[in-house]
Amino acid sequence: MADRIRVNPITCEAHGMCAELLPEMITLDDWGYPIVDGRPVPRELVEHARRAVKSCPKFALLIEDKRD
């Protein structure tokens, strides 16, 4: 079991909040849309990841439980 971050690219409107709250795992592309690091969220970042998810104004960021 591993939690991974995923963006819903349809609802995301490139507010970029997520990249500020979780720069370790999210960078922005040339147009301001988040590029998420596909690795499982490391334990020390879980709190930050949750905060980023909660702060996305479009509810476009999710943590998915994906089996490897």
Added chain:
Amino acid sequence: MSENGSSGGLPRLLAGISPSGALTFDQHLEIHGELPVSRRRERNGSAALIDQIERAGLLGRGGASFPTALKLRAVASARGRPVVVINAAEGEPASLKDRTLIQSLPHLALDGATVAAAALGAEEIILCVGSRRSVFDSAAQAIGERQQLLGSSPRLRLAQVPDRYVSGQESALVNHLNGGEAKPTFTPPMPFQSGVRGCPTLVSNAETFAHIGLIARHGPEWFRSIGTASQPGSALVTLTGPLAYPGVYEIEHGTSLASLIDAAGGLSSRVSAVLCGGYSGVWIDGGQLDALSLSNEDLAPYGGSLGPGVVLLLSEQACPVSETARLARWLASESTRQCGPCIHGLDTIATVIERVRVAKGERGSGQHLARLVSMTRGRGACAHPDGAVNVLASAFEVFSEEFVSHSRYGRCEACELPPELPYPGVRQARADTLVPAG
């Protein structure tokens, strides 16, 4: 059982195809025999069919080559009464096989859907076609015939889908059938979990259903008696290019491209490259023409697959840079404009390619394109941007010399020629005929 059925050879799907019109239900049954459909819908009634399809090794023919048995199993194990959707939307401009099937041999796919519906306990089959009148009419006629002879269970419905590249994407199709736009939705839920009216929905390509109907009649061993071990059976291929008879052919997986070209009357000009798998496929250098065989495993070393069975031969006269620039612009225009990276990525890539074509590119355009390709890949709600950047990246590689020359000297004479790659609504020097050969 018909002779065609017992021998296992070709033609299978295209048996009896006639240029003068669709086969009637009677003619169809004469060629293929009665369809064995269990009338009883027992619990676990799907297990026998799934087992048969699994042993046959049938892979989906919409482009992704996904094992059909896995899809059936996913639908069978979801909660609720399933719906069966035959996907003949065929948004791929270089493909004619699904419209050929529905226009000329409509009962093949309907057979397969009937078998699947009976096994899954579905009461409704929806046949989705594009806007072509002849295809729609033939589908409507076939549905009418069956309803008269077989009654109204399962219900057969005909739906028309907008002629866009992404319309046939599974979630787009489901969204359209649910009254929304024919645009992909974020998944999950996948259609097998929640599709038409929220029911578990089996969406498969028309050719896939056609094979299911024949496997139900003749069994998995018959199906596997031709083709390759990992890709058994036959496939419909749309062959386009400088040929005497371009059109739709039925091949055995693993057939050499050279023999298919022979069947199409041979080449009327030299070929600079082969596009395998359609507008989300890959370009392969024309120098490999004689070495190519048509199966996913044979094409894998080139990074390709047969996809929806599209093989397009680019003539040596064509300007590959112009063709790529047009393809890039068209792919960008087919974005459903829901996802930022798809909108901006494909648009920017098309713009940079056009600048290179006319020698207005910045220094380092090659690296810029490579960066844009990796920035765009994998970032949409559907696979459109991935397919688009893959086919374009393969063009940069195969046509690298031409790109370098254009970046220096700009337009060439061949730039003025009409496009060889087909686009919907663009008149083409291309025969749109159906060729019943194998």
